[in-house]
Amino acid sequence: MQSYDELLKRGMAQVPEKTKADDRFEVPKAHVMRAGLKTIVTNFNEIVTALRRKPDHLLKFLLKELATKYEWSGNQLIFQGKFPPELIDKKIDLYVKTYVVCPECKKPDSKIIREGIHSFLKCEACGAKHVISKV
Ligand SMILES: [Zn+2]
Secondary structure, three states: OOOOOHHHHHHHOOOOOHHHHOOOOOOOOOOEEEEEEEEEOOOOOHHHHOOOHHHHHHHHHHHHHOOOOOOEEEEEEEEEEEHHHHHHHHHHHHHHHHHOOOOOOOOOOOOOOOOOEEEEEEOOOOOOOEOOOOO
């Protein structure tokens, strides 16, 4: 017969490592290709899915930050102009800090809600609600 301690140890060993790692929220890095005077982001959909935001929202933010125009080519987002990948990652980080991660508990489990003329970042983890500016 196994002791309670042994059972406990076995039970804990069966918990996959990943459960712990889930606390850390990883934003996918932008996959960026250059094509002449254009900059192509090949994994925009993946990024936006990971952030659980509407593609239009992130896109509008990036267009404003980069002060550029865009076009779609299949799943690829093409910006007009030459932008280094680091810059695009930096802008996405800024977006995450402003529109995804809760300022209170630093978790990304949030959604954007509208109340009257204001938009709020509502955290589903701790319930905090913060006014955010429109994109
Ligand atoms: Zn929170």
